[in-house]
Amino acid sequence: MTKKALIKSVELLRMAKIAKEFGVCVETEQDGVIIRVRPFHPSDQSSSGAQEVVSPSPDDWDTPSWSPSTERRSVAVPDDPDIKRYYQRIGFDPKTMDQSDLTRLVAKSEDEWKASIPGTPLIKREMSALAKLAEIGVGVYVRGYDVKGCGEETQDRLEARGFIDRIQGDPTKSGALPNKICLLQQGLDAFRAL
Numbered sequence: 001m002t003k004k005a006l007i008k009s010v011e012l013l014r015m016a017k018i019a020k021e022f023g024v025c026v027e028t029e030q031d032g033v034i035i036r037v038r039p040f041h042p043s044d045q046s047s048s049g050a051q052e053v054v055s056p057s058p059d060d061w062d063t064p065s066w067s068p069s070t071e072r073r074s075v076a077v078p079d080d081p082d083i084k085r086y087y088q089r090i091g092f093d094p095k096t097m098d099q100s101d102l103t104r105l106v107a108k109s110e111d112e113w114k115a116s117i118p119g120t121p122l123i124k125r126e127m128s129a130l131a132k133l134a135e136i137g138v139g140v141y142v143r144g145y146d147v148k149g150c151g152e153e154t155q156d157r158l159e160a161r162g163f164i165d166r167i168q169g170d171p172t173k174s175g176a177l178p179n180k181i182c183l184l185q186q187g188l189d190a191f192r193a194l
Contacts, residue, residue, distance in 0.1 A: 007035055114160040122194070125149045126157055130191040133164065133183035141167065144179035155181060163187030 007030055015026040015037040025038040077094045078084055087094060090109045092102055122130075129150035136142055144155055144166070158164040164187055167180045 012037065114156065117157050117160040118162075122190075123157070125151075125154045126161075126163075127191075127194060129154055129158060130163065130183070130187055130194075133181070134188055134191045136183065138183050138185055138188050141180040141182045144181045147181070150181070152179075155179065158187065161187075161190070163190055 007028065011028075012035075015028070018024070019026050019037045019039045023039050025036060027034055027036040029035075078087070090105045092105050094102075129147050132147045132150070133142075144150055144152075150158075155164065155166055158181075159166050163184060164181045165184055
């Protein structure tokens with residue numbers, strides 16, 4: 001049994017947005033635990049060990065040599081070997097590339113991964129999810145987390161194969177609907193062929 005999270009991720013995202021936008025520290029107390037979200041400051045650099053190009057303050061925006069729209073911001077150089085390997089695998093160099101390059105390369109890597117899935121055999125969780133969705137029926141939308149073993153990655157894999165249709169909920173909006181999925185006829189045919 002897992003322990004209930006002290007704070008929902010939606011609330012953390014909202015707090016982080018406020019902290020970044022207004023440059024303030026946002027904190028809340030849940031069951032005697034204080035959760036604090038604050039924006040990045042250059043002094044935070046020493047604790048993380050990461051190197052980052054620090055932007056001039058808004059007071060410096062009036063100088064003709066710099067403006068927020070023309071600056072190319074670099075991404076922190078990670079100390080974590082797993083992140084370094086991931087960056088290397090997708091072809092990202094944090095010393096010479098910026099956030100937009102990282103976003104583009106991550107999207108390209110995800111697209112390549114999804115394109116490689118249809119030629120591979122079904123994994124155990126995909127088969128389990130297909131069995132449960134077959135019981136529900138074709139074209140019936142259910143919440144993704146109501147289908148045991150059908151997490152985000154399994155949903156991605158089934159969607160890449162063309163076995164399910166998915167409607168994404170927006171986790172940043174209050175009261176947003178969760179992901180909904182439904183079995184497609186092609187998925188039912190694949191399940192019956194197992």
